[in-house]
Amino acid sequence: xxxxxxxxxxxxxxxxxxxxxxxxxxxxxxxxxxxxxxxxxxxxxxxxxxxxxxxxxxxxxxxxxxxxxxxxxxxxxxxxxxxxxxxxxxxxxxxxxxxxxxxxxxxxxxxxxxxxxxxxxxxxxxxxxxxxxxxxxxxxxxxxxxxxxxxxxxxxxxxxxxxxxxxxxxxx
Amino acid sequence: xxxxxxxxxxxxxxxxxxxxxxxxxxxxxxxxxxxxxxxxxxxxxxxxxxxxxxxxxxxxxxxxxxxxxxxxxxxxxxxxxxxxxxxxxxxxxxxxxxxxxxxxxxxxxxxxxxxxxxxxxxxxxxxxxxxxxxxxxxxxxxxxxxxxxxxxxxxxxxxxxxxxxxxxxxxxxxxxxxxxxxxxxxxxxxxxxxxxxxxxxxxxxxxxxxxxxxxxxxxxxxxxxxxxxxxxxxxxxxxxxxxxxxxxxxxxxxxxxxxxxxxxxxxxxxxxxxxxxxxxxxxxxxxxxxxxxxxx
Numbered sequence: 001x002x003x004x005x006x007x008x009x010x011x012x013x014x015x016x017x018x019x020x021x022x023x024x025x026x027x028x029x030x031x032x033x034x035x036x037x038x039x040x041x042x043x044x045x046x047x048x049x050x051x052x053x054x055x056x057x058x059x060x061x062x063x064x065x066x067x068x069x070x071x072x073x074x075x076x077x078x079x080x081x082x083x084x085x086x087x088x089x090x091x092x093x094x095x096x097x098x099x100x101x102x103x104x105x106x107x108x109x110x111x112x113x114x115x116x117x118x119x120x121x122x123x124x125x126x127x128x129x130x131x132x133x134x135x136x137x138x139x140x141x142x143x144x145x146x147x148x149x150x151x152x153x154x155x156x157x158x159x160x161x162x163x164x165x166x167x168x169x170x171x172x
Numbered sequence: 173x174x175x176x177x178x179x180x181x182x183x184x185x186x187x188x189x190x191x192x193x194x195x196x197x198x199x200x201x202x203x204x205x206x207x208x209x210x211x212x213x214x215x216x217x218x219x220x221x222x223x224x225x226x227x228x229x230x231x232x233x234x235x236x237x238x239x240x241x242x243x244x245x246x247x248x249x250x251x252x253x254x255x256x257x258x259x260x261x262x263x264x265x266x267x268x269x270x271x272x273x274x275x276x277x278x279x280x281x282x283x284x285x286x287x288x289x290x291x292x293x294x295x296x297x298x299x300x301x302x303x304x305x306x307x308x309x310x311x312x313x314x315x316x317x318x319x320x321x322x323x324x325x326x327x328x329x330x331x332x333x334x335x336x337x338x339x340x341x342x343x344x345x346x347x348x349x350x351x352x353x354x355x356x357x358x359x360x361x362x363x364x365x366x367x368x369x370x371x372x373x374x375x376x377x378x379x380x381x382x383x384x385x386x387x388x389x390x391x392x393x394x395x396x397x398x399x400x401x402x403x404x405x406x407x408x409x410x411x412x413x414x415x416x417x418x419x420x421x422x423x424x425x426x427x428x429x430x431x432x433x434x435x436x437x438x439x440x441x442x443x444x445x446x447x448x449x450x451x452x453x454x455x456x457x458x459x460x461x462x463x464x465x466x467x468x
Contacts, residue, residue: 002434003432004431005433032433032435039440046435046439046440048440048441048443071443071444074447082193083196084420087192088193089189089192091283092185095275104298104300107317108254115388117380122370122379125370126370
């Protein structure tokens with residue numbers, strides 16, 4: 001199997017279905033590109049991450065640069081020397097990952113719902129979506145567990161925005 | 173030529189990653205150097221038409237900035253109060269994925285737009301690609317959904333808030349200009365903005381949204397620092413972008429020279445396969461240890 005080095009990294013592999021998350025000691029090694037996807041190696045074992053199995057890649061922190069790769073039952077955290085290289089890898093891989101992300105209209109509705117605007121005609125005006133679709137989105141939000149039986153946004157609904165760029169005021 | 177699944181060859185992959193690394197560096201430098209004063213963002217938010225918004229100094233700056241970063245020429249195609257749509261013809265990012273079909277690919281563009289809106293304009297939210305040439309569309313399109321409270325806090329200034337207070341206190345629309353010492357034209361303009369933002373209804377009465385804003389939004393004023401807009405010194409921003417991308421260029425050159433490693437099949441653990449077969453991580457580890465012992 002051929003592989004080409006991409007970056008010096010530290011990594012840790014967690015089993016994501018264990019009740020208590022097990023966490024190995026961070027291993028120093030390399031991230032490699034291979035014929036079948038990605039490899040992580042500590043110099044002895046080569047851990048293969050098939051791209052077709054990837055469910056998600058998220059940025060955990062900017063400083064130090066750290067990303068999390070999710071494959072069924074496993075979380076792999078990778079920390080690299082250069083943030084831009086890990087971010088580039090993430091953006092390179094994202095198109096190959098098919099996720100079941102809720103659409104933007106549903107997110108927009110939940111954003112208003114979260115600040116107390118729940119009236120369908122008003123939501124229709126604000127979102128420029130017909131009322132019938134608004135009702136469908138509300139039903140879908142309830143079915144997906146984003147709005148509870150009391151009509152309140154749930155923690156799962158709130159989490160919809162946890163990945164949003166939320167920092168107001170940059171350096172500069 | 174060797175293929176890495178649907179990625180393409182090693183050379184294509186390294187080249188695409190090099191370009192993406194360069195873009196990441198450029199976006200980071202651009203965002204760090206492009207903080208926009210609230211008064212300029214407010215002008216953009218208060219525009220009534222897409223043409224008007226597209227012609228603001230702010231949007232002209234955004235267009236120029238993203239060209240210099242390398243993300244292509246943006247066109248504003250929609251300006252609802254909480255939603256802005258942007259189109260990019262001949263999107264350079266889409267060209268980095270020549271082997272992807274029927275999928276949207278330009279995540280870096282969507283996230284860069286949102287980073288700029290959140291960090292430089294103070295408008296958090298979400299941006300996603302809604303059409304992509306790699307998905308078979310004519311051009312790439314992006315939809316920005318902004319958090320409503322942040323938009324209200326930035327779009328409406330102290331005079332707008334005075335108008336809301338005056339109307340809540342029972343003042344008539346006709347008396348607003350006199351009461352707040354502003355011209356009739358200004359009062360009419362501000363009232364029309366408040367109507368557009370659904371703070372006032374067609375009869376200039378406070379709406380449910382206006383009431384919600386009054387309760388929650390007005391109590392959380394944002395701090396507005398006054399400083400020159402970033403387009404006053406575009407040369408400095410360009411310099412920062414160029415300096416930041418030098419590393420990425422060096423990376424692309426050295427990455428091309430990295431040798432191909434021959435990995436022994438016996439040393440490989442396919443994490444996805446092992447995780448499926450194992451009921452716990454402990455079992456997975458145990459398997460690895462047993463395999464290692466057998467080998468030894």
